[in-house]
Amino acid sequence: MASKNRLDKIVSLSKARGFIFQSSEIYGGLSAVYDYGPLGVELKRKINKAWWTAMTRKHDNIVGLDSAILMHPKVWKASGHVDSFSDPMIDDKQSKMRYRADILIEEHISKLREKGNEEHADHIQSLLDSAGTRSSMNEDLYAIIMEEQIKSPDSGAFDWTDVRQFNLMFKTQFGATASGEESEVYIRPETAQGIFVNFTNALNTTRQQVPFGIAQIGKAFRNEVVARQFVFRMREFEQMEMQYFVKPGTDSEQYQRWKEERIAWHKSLGIRPSKLRFHDHPEDKLAHYAKEAVDIQYEFPIGWQEVEGIHNRTDFDLGAHQEHSGKKMEYFDPSSQERYIPYVVETSIGLDRCLLMVLCDAFQEEEVPGDKEGTTETRTVLKLHPKLAPVTAGVFPLMKKPELKELAEKIKVDLSDEFDVQYDEKGSIGKRYRRQDEAGTPFCLTVDFDSLEDQKVTIRDRDTMKQERVEISKIDPYLRAKIKTWSPEEGQ
C-alpha cells in the first residue's frame, strides 16, 4: 500500500513540477499516452544522451542510425510481427475471465493425449494448425471450441464470446488517395527492424567489420490491450536499441558481455545497485526469435519490472529479411575467408521506463528539522544524478536587492554556456531551496552581501543540505568535480 502511494506521489509531483502530463488532458486525456513537460524533456534528453554517448562515442565499432517510423509492409511480415504480434482472445461470459483461444485448444489437445485419444488429438491439432490465415482464424478457432465443447478452465462453463483478434500494431493509410488493404502500412512496433534492413547499408558505408553494432533511438507504437501504470507501459514510447552483429559461435559470449556492460550503465545513471537485478527468461518462454534472453529489472513501487531486454536473436532477423527480400544479408569475413549471416545480440531499453526508474530511484521524502524547535517537516527531494538533473544549478540573490541581483544574473549567464542554470529571486531563500529540491537540482548558488566583497558564493548541496563558500571563478570546476564524483546513497 505504501508503495502504491509512492507511485501516486511521483505521478503527482511529475505533474505539479512539469515532468510528465497526460496527453490531450483538456479533452479528457488519451489512454496510455503522455507528454513530457519542461523539466521532463530535459531529463529525457539527458538520459537519451547518456545512452548515446555510452553506446556510440565510447565504442569505435558501434555506429548510429535514425530510420523511419513507416516501413515497407513486408518488413513486418518478415519479422514475424504480422503473424504473431496479435492474439486471438475469447472470454468466458460467466466468470469474465479471458483466455487465448489457441492456448485453450492446445490444452484441450494435451488432455486428449493424456487420455490416450491420440487420433482425435492429432485431428484437432491439424485443425488448429490450418486455422492459420488471419482473416478466418477467429472463426476457425471458435468453430473448434464449439465443436469440441471446450469448457472454461476456471468456471467449467461453456458460455463463450466470439474469438476476437487483438492486433498490437497500429495501421495507417499510405498515400493521399490510397484506400484498401493494399495501401495499408504499419506504424513500427519496434525500432529494431529499421536497423536490420539497414544492415548492409551500414556495413558498406562505415568500413566496420564484425563484430560491430548499430544503435538507434526512436519512437515505437503498440496498441496494447491494457496499458497502465503511468509511463511504464505506453502506446507511444521511445526505445533505445543496439543490435550487435557477431560471428556465429561467439554469440553467447557476446551476450554475456553485453549483460554486464548494460547493467553497469544503469548503475552509472546513479541507480542504486540493490534495486537492479537480472531476470533470465526460461527457455520455454522465449520469444520466437531468441535463443537466450534476459531482462534487467528495477524494483519499482509496483514491484520488479523490466527496464531493458538483452536478447541473443541469432540470425533470425537477417535470415528472414534475406529470405523475404531476396537480398543477401551475408558478411564476408576477410580474416577467415568465410561468408555467413551474422548473429545478433540485441540490447533494447525503453527510454520512458528508464526515466520512470530514474524518477522512482531519486524520489525521497525526508524528515528535516522544522520551523520551530523540536518539530519536523517533510522535505520532498529528487536525488537525481547531477548529470541527469534538468537544472544543474539554481542561482539566487539572497534578497531582491539590485546589487545582489546584478551579480547573480551575471553568474547565471556565465554558467549557462556549460550548465543548465536557473535564476530565481521569488520568495524566501528556504523556499527557493525546496522548490529546487523537488526539481532535483543538485546545487544552489546564493549571492549575498559578502559576495560583493569577497567574490564568493554559498553553494548549497541538495542531498546533504550543507553549504560551502566557493570563489566565483572556481564554480565551474567545482560543479564539474561534484558531478563526476556523485554516487547514490544506499539505504531506503
Add this chain to the structure above:
RNA sequence: GCGGGUGUAACUCAAUUGGUAGAGUGUCAGCCUUCCAAGCUGAAUGUUGCGGGUUCGAGUCCCGUCGCCCGCUCCA
C-alpha cells in the same frame, strides 16, 4: 475488451436527507526579511471530466461516454 471502484481549482481534499461550490498548499503582486516551505496585505483560477435525462432545483439521483485505479488478459 470484461467486472468492480472512481472523477470537485495547478496539487491534496471539503460540501447535511438533492437547495445556488469552499479550505489548505501552490501561483501572482506589494511590504518585510542576511541562508532551508517565516510573517503581513492583496489578487487570479472552477460551465464539479464530457453529453444527455429526472426535478421547481443536480457536485449529489439515472443513462451514455471519456479518463484514472484494482482484478482478469496481454507484454518481441
